[in-house]
Amino acid sequence: MNATGIPLKDPAVSAAAGDMEQLERAYIDASTRVPVLMFYTSAIAWLIVGTILAMVVSFKLHSPDLLSGISFLTWGRLRPAHMNVMVYGWASMAGMGTAVWLMARLCRATLRFPLLIAAGAVFWNVGVLIGVGAILLGDSTGFQWLEFPRYVAVILFVAYTLMASWAVLMFRYRRGDQIYITQWYLLGAFLWFPWLYAAGQLMLFVVPVQGVLQSAVTWWYANNLLFLWFGAIALGTAYYMIPKVIGRPVYSYHLATIGFWTYALFSSWTGMTRLVDGPFPAWMITASIAATILTMIPVATVGLNHHLTMQGYFPLLRYSPTLRFTVFGAMSYTVFSVIGVLVSFRSVASYVDFTQVSVAYSHLGLYAFFTMTIFGSMYYIVPRLVGREWRYGSLIKLHFWASAYGIGLMTLMLLAGGFLQGANLENPALPFSESIETVLPYLRGRSLAGILLTVSHFIFAYHFGLMLLGLGRTSTVPTFLNPVEAETSGGH
Amino acid sequence: MKGLAPLFLGIFGTFAFSWIGLTVIPTWQIGHLNPESDEEGTDIYPRPQSGMFVRGEHVYAANGCVYCHSQQVRADYIADDIERKWGSRRSAPRDYIFERPVFLGKMRMGQDLANIGARAPAPEESPAPAGAASPATQGAAVSSPPPSSASSPVTAPGTSPASAASPNASTPPGQRTGVASPSPGQMANTTPGGSSPAAPSAQTPGAPWPIQTAGLPPMYSAAWHHVHLYAPRSINPDSNMPAYRFLYEKRRIAGERSAEALQLSSSDAPPAGWEVVPTYDARCVVAYLMGLNQSHPLKEVRSVGGAPATGAAPAPAVQGASPAPAAAGSPAAAKK
Numbered sequence: 004m005n006a007t008g009i010p011l012k013d014p015a016v017s018a019a020a021g022d023m024e025q026l027e028r029a030y031i032d033a034s035t036r037v038p039v040l041m042f043y044t045s046a047i048a049w050l051i052v053g054t055i056l057a058m059v060v061s062f063k064l065h066s067p068d069l070l071s072g073i074s075f076l077t078w079g080r081l082r083p084a085h086m087n088v089m090v091y092g093w094a095s096m097a098g099m100g101t102a103v104w105l106m107a108r109l110c111r112a113t114l115r116f117p118l119l120i121a122a123g124a125v126f127w128n129v130g131v132l133i134g135v136g137a138i139l140l141g142d143s144t145g146f147q148w149l150e151f152p153r154y155v156a157v158i159l160f161v162a163y164t165l166m167a168s169w170a171v172l173m174f175r176y177r178r179g180d181q182i183y184i185t186q187w188y189l190l191g192a193f194l195w196f197p198w199l200y201a202a203g204q205l206m207l208f209v210v211p212v213q214g215v216l217q218s219a220v221t222w223w224y225a226n227n228l229l230f231l232w233f234g235a236i237a238l239g240t241a242y243y244m245i246p247k248v249i250g251r252p253v254y255s256y257h258l259a260t261i262g263f264w265t266y267a268l269f270s271s272w273t274g275m276t277r278l279v280d281g282p283f284p285a286w287m288i289t290a291s292i293a294a295t296i297l298t299m300i301p302v303a304t305v306g307l308n309h310h311l312t313m314q315g316y317f318p319l320l321r322y323s324p325t326l327r328f329t330v331f332g333a334m335s336y337t338v339f340s341v342i343g344v345l346v347s348f349r350s351v352a353s354y355v356d357f358t359q360v361s362v363a364y365s366h367l368g369l370y371a372f373f374t375m376t377i378f379g380s381m382y383y384i385v386p387r388l389v390g391r392e393w394r395y396g397s398l399i400k401l402h403f404w405a406s407a408y409g410i411g412l413m414t415l416m417l418l419a420g421g422f423l424q425g426a427n428l429e430n431p432a433l434p435f436s437e438s439i440e441t442v443l444p445y446l447r448g449r450s451l452a453g454i455l456l457t458v459s460h461f462i463f464a465y466h467f468g469l470m471l472l473g474l475g476r477t478s479t480v481p482t483f484l485n486p487v488e489a490e491t492s493g494g495h
Numbered sequence: 496m497k498g499l500a501p502l503f504l505g506i507f508g509t510f511a512f513s514w515i516g517l518t519v520i521p522t523w524q525i526g527h528l529n530p531e532s533d534e535e536g537t538d539i540y541p542r543p544q545s546g547m548f549v550r551g552e553h554v555y556a557a558n559g560c561v562y563c564h565s566q567q568v569r570a571d572y573i574a575d576d577i578e579r580k581w582g583s584r585r586s587a588p589r590d591y592i593f594e595r596p597v598f599l600g601k602m603r604m605g606q607d608l609a610n611i612g613a614r615a616p617a618p619e620e621s622p623a624p625a626g627a628a629s630p631a632t633q634g635a636a637v638s639s640p641p642p643s644s645a646s647s648p649v650t651a652p653g654t655s656p657a658s659a660a661s662p663n664a665s666t667p668p669g670q671r672t673g674v675a676s677p678s679p680g681q682m683a684n685t686t687p688g689g690s691s692p693a694a695p696s697a698q699t700p701g702a703p704w705p706i707q708t709a710g711l712p713p714m715y716s717a718a719w720h721h722v723h724l725y726a727p728r729s730i731n732p733d734s735n736m737p738a739y740r741f742l743y744e745k746r747r748i749a750g751e752r753s754a755e756a757l758q759l760s761s762s763d764a765p766p767a768g769w770e771v772v773p774t775y776d777a778r779c780v781v782a783y784l785m786g787l788n789q790s791h792p793l794k795e796v797r798s799v800g801g802a803p804a805t806g807a808a809p810a811p812a813v814q815g816a817s818p819a820p821a822a823a824g825s826p827a828a829a830k831k
Contacts, residue, residue: 190502212526
């Protein structure tokens with residue numbers, strides 16, 4: 004009765020380790036139950052709020068008279084509200100939940116003082132709530148990705164210290180010498196985030212830098228948040244989930260080492276590609292473009308490593324929800340990075356700078372890559388916390404396809420629309436309004452994609468709610484996407 | 496991987512490398528720029544802003560204008576920003592030294608606003624204090640030499656530059672603030688509906704959008720901005736800008752119609768006996784918009800159509816190298 008795996012292949016470890024190990028895992032999982040469930044519950048609540056905001060934002064962009072004339076419903080306030088809810092409410096909290104759980108499992112240590120972490124989660128929620136309220140009431144700082152006012156930053160920082168310090172301190176109590184790949188990424192994320200956030204706040208508000216450097220700091224912050232916080236958590240999660248679900252070790256530790264260090268080194272330098280052709284010394288932007296091109300090294304090594312780990316096991320994608328979401332996320336990492344490289348070239352950037360392409364890029368990173376991976380981890384972790392299996396395989400399938408088609412359609416629409424918008428923008432023979440006229444049909448298509456994503460999120464929230472209320476299945480086998488076939492092949 | 500030390504060192508090292516490389520070194524390089532001036536120490540650009548401009552900046556931030564409007568002009572060999580008449584030269588780091596927050600922007604669902612103030616009708620073409628009365632006279636109007644520059648030395652952030660820059664600030668009747676405010680009513684009164692002044696076409700030759708609409712105030716004047724903010728689609732039916740009606744107050748006309756009441760076309764106009772007047776925030780954001788002006792030449796950037804500022808800068812892409820422009824011996828930038 005290996006509760007973790009798919010019946011096809013029992014992981015060799017658990018067969019040898021036997022009941023003691025199972026017991027130990029159950030014990031560790033139990034210690035993380037309260038904080039991780041709290042993270043997940045708040046994250047999903049924020050996901051729903053952010054989704055509703057996203058729908059209004061998307062529709063208002065092509066129908067500006069919708070809900071107009073009310074100050075807190077104006078597009079320019081809803082958009083940053085949506086962004087910040089998704090970044091700090093949904094993604095950060097969901098990522099934190101997964102990271103804390105993974106850390107405890109990999110350190111083979113029970114989580115000490117889980118209530119302290121839970122208190123941090125409460126503080127964080129309060130911070131995000133106040134911050135979003137402040138944006139809607141017109142107290143935004145005006146810095147993209149850092150719109151929360153200063154007083155909110157203080158709350159978030161206290162909350163973060165409460166949450167992350169124990170996740171890092173777990174390291175002290177870890178058992179075993181080996182530090183697994185996932186732990187590198189998580190440790191990195193936990194240490195990078197506070198530095199990044201503090202540096203952003205200090206250089207923008209406490210000791211503000213001059214003029215255009217504020218923009219440099221903002222985009223340095225935004226890209227690093229994307230790569231070193233969300234990206235690192237998602238990659239760490241994928242390195243855990245893929246081998247775990249298929250019951251096979253990672254193909255190559257060596258590749259993973261190269262991937263990790265090149266990722267840390269190069270992706271942290273990519274921020275200035277967002278400022279291409281702007282009023283900056285050319286070397287800053289050139290350095291970022293070079294770094295973006297070099298991020299192909301971690302993309303190739305990580306992608307190859309996952310691929311070779313998965314080789315021969317791809318049929319399992321039919322059954323395991325975790326694997327399907329995680330592999331989708333891992334593949335999106337490649338797509339996200341390749342598109343990032345393409346749009347960073349100066350010749351391309353002069354077209355797509357100032358268009359919807361940058362929105363497509365952010366959504367690829369935050370949704371297709373990060374969010375899908377985290378969905379995968381939630382499908383794995385939540386049953387281990389509530390002691391029930393997911394109730395409906397069909398709902399998981401619906402969630403996956405709505406999300407996958409939704410984000411796919413959204414990316415296509417924004418990329419295609421953005422490229423055409425940019426081409427018209429760079430054609431002085433056409434009036435400016437032509438570039439807007441061109442992109443409007445694509446923005447309507449994006450709203451359609453948004454409806455798909457809304458459906459998928461509501462399905463997931465409902466399913467998660469059932470789990471939380473203890474209405475999941477009591478079973479020893481996990482819920483599969485295609486249960487009948489899984490059971491027949493399970494006999495092999 | 497074994498051993499925590501290399502892991503921790505690596506995590507800190509890589510991030511410190513990026514932090515120093517992309518934020519600390521640029522701060523050292525272009526983080527301490529000073530305004531430029533000619534050899535007498537006058538004609539200082541840029542100037543610190545105050546009063547309504549600063550408040551307008553906050554209104555701009557609060558309502559997320561930056562998510563659709565950029566404020567940067569790219570070089571003519573890269574993009575067609577200059578051809579679109581969004582500026583006469585590319586933006587340089589020095590243009591932004593007093594801006595906080597700086598709104599370079601990442602999206603152009605609306606036009607670039609870096610020089611929106613420079614596109615206002617010149618004072619001599621329309622008698623209302625459109626450009627000159629804005630409290631933010633970075634470079635005043637494009638063509639005319641700024642009235643303030645010859646006499647007033649650099650003004651500290653507290654002392655409003657508007658006092659020097661608005662000779663005709665006494666005229667608008669709608670002033671309760673003491674600061675020279677662009678008064679839409681003024682404009683509406685001077686250009687009664689029907690005739691479209693020639694000002695816009697002189698200011699923005701070849702810029703096909705938006706088009707001067709008959710019956711509306713001259714394009715990019717304060718009155719025009721107010722009408723545009725209140726009812727964007729009354730000016731351009733295809734516009735997808737949201738209407739910022741919450742920045743305006745609809746009130747019953749008490750006695751005489753206010754001089755600052757908006758001149759609205761039929762469908763947006765208030766019922767008879769009512770008028771729409773801008774709130775203080777609306778006046779501030781318009782003052783801010785009209786103060787956005789990068790038309791003043793800079794030595795490190797070549798102005799299109801004008802003489803190259805220094806002549807000795809063959810590489811216009813890198814502007815950051817000059818540490819202190821206060822060198823008094825350098826020749827004055829060619830004034831058009």
